[in-house]
Amino acid sequence: MSTDHSGIVYLQNDWGVDLAQLTIRHRRSNDPDKQEEQTFYNVVAGDSVGPMAITYTTGAGSPFDYWWVKFVTQNGSTFDCKDNFYCSISSDDDGRVMLRLDGSDSELYVSFSSSSGCSVGISQIEG
Structure with missing residues (x-):
């Protein structure tokens, strides 16, 4: 049996530069109908943003x-x-x-209170 829970997300800007705009998105099952998304502006290098409320499911x-x-x-x-x-x-x-943008290795790190986290590469979008 699965159970829905409320959670909160913070993001640490360790990219090394100030960000004009930052969007965070969380989805369950990668389903756009089960999504939370929030945009933050003027995120100074070294600062954290949040909390962003999310719903997640366990079980x-x-x-x-x-x-x-x-x-x-x-x-x-x-x-x-x-x-x-x-x-x-x-x-x-x-x-x-806790999400963390790491500019030294171009990764997004995802950390939790107990279980193991993960990371994924970040790439520049060609304009």
């Missing part, structure tokens, strides 16, 4: 949690990660999720 047959970020630096460069990246919150976690 037998529960859907994967899919994460996606897109951001624009102050100089106008746009970056994102693939839109089918999943990293699921477990029933052992407290629902608090």
